[in-house]
Amino acid sequence: MEGSKDAIADALRRMAGTPPAGAKLAVERLRRKGTPGLWSEETSIEHGGKQRYATIRGFVDAGGAPIGQWEATADRDAVQAVAAALVGAKVWELASAPVSPGAELNRWRVATDQGEHTITVPGNSTLLMKLSQVDVQFRRIANALIASRKGAALKCLLDLKAPAQGPAMAQIGLVNEGDQDCLVMNPLAGLPDPQSFLRIEAAAPPPPQQPGVTGPGLRYVPLPLPEHGKLPDPWGAESFVLKAGERVVLPLRVTIPLLAHKGHYIRAVYSCYRVPATPQKLPVVRGCTFSTEQRLEP
Amino acid sequence: MSRCSRPSTEDAGSGETPSRTTATCPRRLLRVEWSPREAYCGDRVALIGTAQNMQPNTEANASITPRGATAATDRVRGTGQDTFNLPWQVHNVLFTGTPKPQTCELIGRLVVEGQLAETPDPLVVRRVPDRGPEAVSFHLTSGVYRWDCNYNLQVQNDDLRVTITLHIQKAWLGKWVSFDPAALPGGDGRSGWAFVKQDGATWKYWHTSSSSWRALPRNISAYTVNDIIFVRSGTSYVGLDDASQTWPEAFPEPTNYESRKTAWRNNIQSVWDNQFKLLRTDCPSSAPRSCCCWNIRVEMNWSETSGDKQMYAVWSQQNERSNARDWYLSDPDDGMAGHECGHLFGAYDEYLPDGALDPATNTVENDSIMGQNLTRAHERHFNNLRDQAASKINGWISRTWTFSVVR
Numbered sequence: 001m002e003g004s005k006d007a008i009a010d011a012l013r014r015m016a017g018t019p020p021a022g023a024k025l026a027v028e029r030l031r032r033k034g035t036p037g038l039w040s041e042e043t044s045i046e047h048g049g050k051q052r053y054a055t056i057r058g059f060v061d062a063g064g065a066p067i068g069q070w071e072a073t074a075d076r077d078a079v080q081a082v083a084a085a086l087v088g089a090k091v092w093e094l095a096s097a098p099v100s101p102g103a104e105l106n107r108w109r110v111a112t113d114q115g116e117h118t119i120t121v122p123g124n125s126t127l128l129m130k131l132s133q134v135d136v137q138f139r140r141i142a143n144a145l146i147a148s149r150k151g152a153a154l155k156c157l158l159d160l161k162a163p164a165q166g167p168a169m170a171q172i173g174l175v176n177e178g179d180q181d182c183l184v185m186n187p188l189a190g191l192p193d194p195q196s197f198l199r200i201e202a203a204a205p206p207p208p209q210q211p212g213v214t215g216p217g218l219r220y221v222p223l224p225l226p227e228h229g230k231l232p233d234p235w236g237a238e239s240f241v242l243k244a245g246e247r248v249v250l251p252l253r254v255t256i257p258l259l260a261h262k263g264h265y266i267r268a269v270y271s272c273y274r275v276p277a278t279p280q281k282l283p284v285v286r287g288c289t290f291s292t293e294q295r296l297e298p
Numbered sequence: 299m300s301r302c303s304r305p306s307t308e309d310a311g312s313g314e315t316p317s318r319t320t321a322t323c324p325r326r327l328l329r330v331e332w333s334p335r336e337a338y339c340g341d342r343v344a345l346i347g348t349a350q351n352m353q354p355n356t357e358a359n360a361s362i363t364p365r366g367a368t369a370a371t372d373r374v375r376g377t378g379q380d381t382f383n384l385p386w387q388v389h390n391v392l393f394t395g396t397p398k399p400q401t402c403e404l405i406g407r408l409v410v411e412g413q414l415a416e417t418p419d420p421l422v423v424r425r426v427p428d429r430g431p432e433a434v435s436f437h438l439t440s441g442v443y444r445w446d447c448n449y450n451l452q453v454q455n456d457d458l459r460v461t462i463t464l465h466i467q468k469a470w471l472g473k474w475v476s477f478d479p480a481a482l483p484g485g486d487g488r489s490g491w492a493f494v495k496q497d498g499a500t501w502k503y504w505h506t507s508s509s510s511w512r513a514l515p516r517n518i519s520a521y522t523v524n525d526i527i528f529v530r531s532g533t534s535y536v537g538l539d540d541a542s543q544t545w546p547e548a549f550p551e552p553t554n555y556e557s558r559k560t561a562w563r564n565n566i567q568s569v570w571d572n573q574f575k576l577l578r579t580d581c582p583s584s585a586p587r588s589c590c591c592w593n594i595r596v597e598m599n600w601s602e603t604s605g606d607k608q609m610y611a612v613w614s615q616q617n618e619r620s621n622a623r624d625w626y627l628s629d630p631d632d633g634m635a636g637h638e639c640g641h642l643f644g645a646y647d648e649y650l651p652d653g654a655l656d657p658a659t660n661t662v663e664n665d666s667i668m669g670q671n672l673t674r675a676h677e678r679h680f681n682n683l684r685d686q687a688a689s690k691i692n693g694w695i696s697r698t699w700t701f702s703v704v705r
Contacts, residue, residue, distance in 0.1 A: 032651070040651070
């Protein structure tokens with residue numbers, strides 16, 4: 001239902017003040033990008049309902065963020081803060097713009113009891129700056145949900161051992177940091193595809209950045225997994241259940257070449273975008289997540 | 299009824315064949331001509347014979363032979379008395395030679411009651427003419443997605459030539475975040491926004507007051523990180539889409555600019571060039587693909603001054619994924635170039651979620667240059683190009699031919 005701008009503005013202003021009992025406000029924020037669409041995150045909040053966050057890959061491939069789905073009772077203050085940010089941006093006056101394929105897609109959907117308003121713009125739109133305070137509120141919701149662990153949260157772990165003599169060895173682990181069991185898609189099973197892997201990556205330390213020039217960032221290259229036969233469970237199945245808080249370790253040790261023992265950064269990566277062939281009762285976690293990087297001291 | 303003696307075959311080609319005999323039978327004249335005298339493959343023409351003093355329902359036989367050839371392309375027959383109308387649909391006309399001739403001349407020979415007449419003027423069968431490149435421009439939509447398709451089409455001999463010039467410019471990717479005014483550790487204790495960059499493994503923001511980079515208060519994953527593309531303007535780097543933004547320092551000159559351009563072009567050529575044919579589906583010729591069939595040749599060129607489509611070769615600190623306009627020099631997948639070029643020819647995405655799918659079919663296929671795995675082209679990817687070519691060709695020759703794309 002498209003509502004009049006004035007009616008939506010009034011509804012949002014009321015919600016930003018003292019939300020009337022029974023008033024309706026639901027706001028969704030979606031970001032996707034990539035050819036194909038590998039990055040995605042979706043956050044929503046509904047007055048008197050739930051707040052949710054789901055991501056298949058964070059928009060910066062760094063920082064060790066988990067992927068998954070989270071949900072909790074909507075925080076009343078957060079609803080008000082989102083409404084206030086929408087009012088501050090005068091969201092009802094903002095219009096959509098065409099998005100070219102593969103370009104970052106940004107969507108804000110606002111539903112009030114006075115009508116709905118949806119804005120869809122590409123990642124290069126100046127509207128992103130206008131709506132940045134709305135996004136601050138949504139990021140706060142996402143961060144709070146991740147911290148609350150209310151959901152299914154897959155995180156990639158790196159176990160790096162660097163003995164005094166000989167090459168360092170790395171192992172990859174996965175952990176469900178949520179409070180719900182989940183189904184994890186296994187990148188090591190099924191037909192190979194370019195987006196399905198579980199691997200260790202290394203990046204040479206970039207040269208110190210010269211004053212006044214933005215230098216290159218870390219450029220990771222994959223290190224090969226050792227040759228192996230049939231892997232023990234759960235690594236043989238196309239998907240496996242990871243219970244809340246459970247941790248699994250891939251029983252393969254990756255040798256870090258001695259050449260990388262010069263201050264290289266090491267990280268582990270889980271990537272699998274497949275979907276189960278049949279509907280699942282458990283939440284399905286898929287996408288790409290990176291461990292926090294560790295540095296091999298020279 | 300007396301019969302007249304047969305004429306010598308040496309008389310063939312005179313257009314008018316009087317009887318040489320002085321027998322008692324009346325003089326019978328036979329003439330034949332094409333109507334119309336020009337045609338394209340598939341057109342319906344006729345050999346029109348005129349005669350005198352023929353009996354009703356006299357049988358007429360005709361042969362149709364390319365000029366200079368001995369074997370007939372086809373034969374037709376009919377009956378008549380003073381006039382003979384032998385319809386024929388043009389087909390199986392091969393344009394052979396180098397360069398390929400624009401026309402092929404067909405001679406009709408009509409035989410009635412032992413008399414033979416030959417068309418004084420041949421039927422000139424034309425092929426689709428060689429043309430210089432003509433611009434094609436249209437736009438496509440799919441859900442929230444919209445994009446422009448621009449290229450040039452021409453027919454040259456057996457080829458449908460598709461040329462596209464990409465206007466390429468260097469650009470650089472910067473990033474920015476908004477601060478959360480809440481106090482640490484949940485927020486940043488400050489408001490506003492700032493450019494951010496990676497320095498080693500550390501993410502830093504540009505502190506405007508001190509004109510220096512400082513470490514972000516929180517882990518980078520705690521922020522909503524946005525992209526902003528910059529282009530060089532003198533010694534500065536200004537926002538491509540928001541010229542009010544200036545990156546606070548210089549960017550490096552990309553070292554792999556030429557090598558990536560080469561890799562991208564190679565991918566585009568290998569995916570699209572000479573993989574398919576444009577085939578006329580209503581061509582009546584018996585040998586498939588012997589006529590009315592063109593190799594689809596694709597040639598993509600770079601230009602740094604102008605082109606059919608503006609795109610940017612973007613330097614970035616991290617590995618990034620490209621889109622229709624911004625091609626990242628860090629994108630490791632060469633198939634991206636073939637994919638994005640496919641959009642410019644009119645192909646839709648074939649991946650989920652949120653691909654710009656063909657609204658008519660919602661086709662999704664992983665083993666596809668337009669799909670998840672960025673692999674190979676399929677005939678359907680040229681459906682829009684086929685329609686554009688059909689429009690051009692039919693416009694050039696005033697016909698309503700139908701076409702398909704075949705491998």
